[in-house]
Amino acid sequence: MIAELNPGLILILGALLIPLVPQIARGAISLALPLVGLAQLLLLPRGEAGQIALFGYQLVTLRIDDLSFVFGLIFLIAAFLASIYALHVKGWVEPMAAQMYAGSAIGAVFAGDLITLFVFWEITAITSVFLIWARRSERSFDTGMRYLIVQVGSGVLLLSGVLLYVHQTGSVAFDVIAQVTTQNWQDASAATWLILIAFGIKAAFPFLHNWLQDAYPEATPSGTVWLSAFTTKLAIYALARGFPGSDLLVPIGIVMAIFPLFYAAVENDLRRVLAYALNNQLGFMVIGVGIGTDLAIAGAAAQAFCHILYKALLYMSVGAVLFRVGTAKATELGGLARAMPWTCAFCIIGALSISAPLFAGFISKSLIISAAMKEGYFAAWIVMLFASAGVFLTTGLRVPYAAFFQGRAPREVAEAPNNMLAAMGLVSALSLGLGLYPTALYALLPNGVTYEPYTLEHVVTQMQLLAFAALAFALLVARGFYPRDEARTLVDFDWFYRRLGYNLGSTLLILGRSMINTIGDAGRAAILRVEQNISRTHNPDGMLARTWSTGVMAFLATAMLAGYLVIFYAPALVGAG
């Protein structure tokens, strides 16, 4: 153990070794880094450490408490599992980016101040885009650029908010920033809004969510597994740390839990279906943070923990299909159960893990639903039941059915590589282990919550929910009422900037060009002269841009002060005269 070293830095710094070693050693390093980070976390004492003084502020680069511990722990476990899944990846770019991405997310979770949080926040953006670009297609490059703009934009908003917040409060500590409620939201400061929106972008709040469904289906099979684990859950952690009990988050979470289901029901790309379902599950966590009681915050943390596992498992199984078949589109898949029986079994376990008894999701989601019931949030409660059934339909049933059961069995498709199967097997075992022994997770949760998920009432009602959802799905498919898979997509909110905004920009450009053409040669010459004059004074050697000597600057400052004195006193002197 290196005292005061943030475990995330072990992954970030260790990843620098990856390009320097041969291919065979890259896998070993990728597996070792999360394990070393995990050992570091388990050996470090609770509390604050790694303090650095910067511009008069005390930065805390390492804070371990119950909330950061549970998120840091699952991030390190996820990094290890994703490393196994990605062992087949050749080259150094993707493994290095993945480790640095995971490391920065872990670093952010253990950040005790807003400046450290911002630094790691931005590193997650910059490193994760390489997991999209690693697909090495023009489409993935464009997607990566859009993703980067959004993610860096979130960082810019965060920095702006942090600067305002520090100016107002004099503190850089990353603790509760505000409780923004449905009653007091009008009084929230600009700093609060900026930070909340920055978190909201990464948490995929409604209208800020499209980066998720845009980027995740375009990354490499293993890249999407990495992406699904960290960015959005880091945002949930940040919300739980900065805005617990902000009940404005409850309606936001409600919308998040509902609307993605309609998209997930008919999207053709199964990885996009999972991205919408991920958005829906984030809604549960946002509701939990918004309710803000001990049980609800513990529920949000537990749901993040379990969701990372079962969503990774679903992305792993669909990623294995993509890896072997070359597509993840429902219209081009089907009948893979015989060719890929293990992958199929793991996909079904991932589906059951969403909310079936004996699996991870059952023991975590119940905490938030119970918290909503206990605090009288009827709308949140009923929506979470609706969303539980809906996500089981659109993800738990439709995804395995579309990939593995419907249609004819394909030819010449091999089972997933052994490393992928091993990763999926481990995640399945973890999900089952947590489902069978929930106290192992509950003991880690903040606020010392105790909860008993395995009451007969809870098991029966949950089985009823799942069985009737399955019956509805089977009947809808059998009677031909479930929408047919089509090689089409549904337009989402990003249409406004990707199509409408693009068209408006193009129109303005054409208008500008035609205006320049209209003003003729004389006008063009005048514009050129203005441009040349600006260039002359502002280019690197220009008068306003070049570096002046101290003496000249001192002379100019003196001259300006003298001029100011003349202007200030001249009227008085004239008046006296």
Next chain:
Amino acid sequence: MPSNKSPAHKGRATNGGAPKAGSRTWVAIAAVAAGLSLAAEFLISKHDSFEIGNSFAFYGWMAALSCLIVVAGAVALRSLLSAPEDLYDR
């Protein structure tokens, strides 16, 4: 990386249409599971804070209704917002 290979198979028969033997099996399995879960309701006494949660088979009909709403909503959305997959590449 094989992700850019051409798909191993394309154009499988889509779902929908007349019920097939396989579909009937799934319906039968799901119906048995649903029936058992309904029967199990007689073994429990429910204590939901919201009264509606204590009504008979609430979680069952709520799930079925939710699925119908999701599918109906998706069909409506598809009729309004359906677009080619390469919409933004054009």
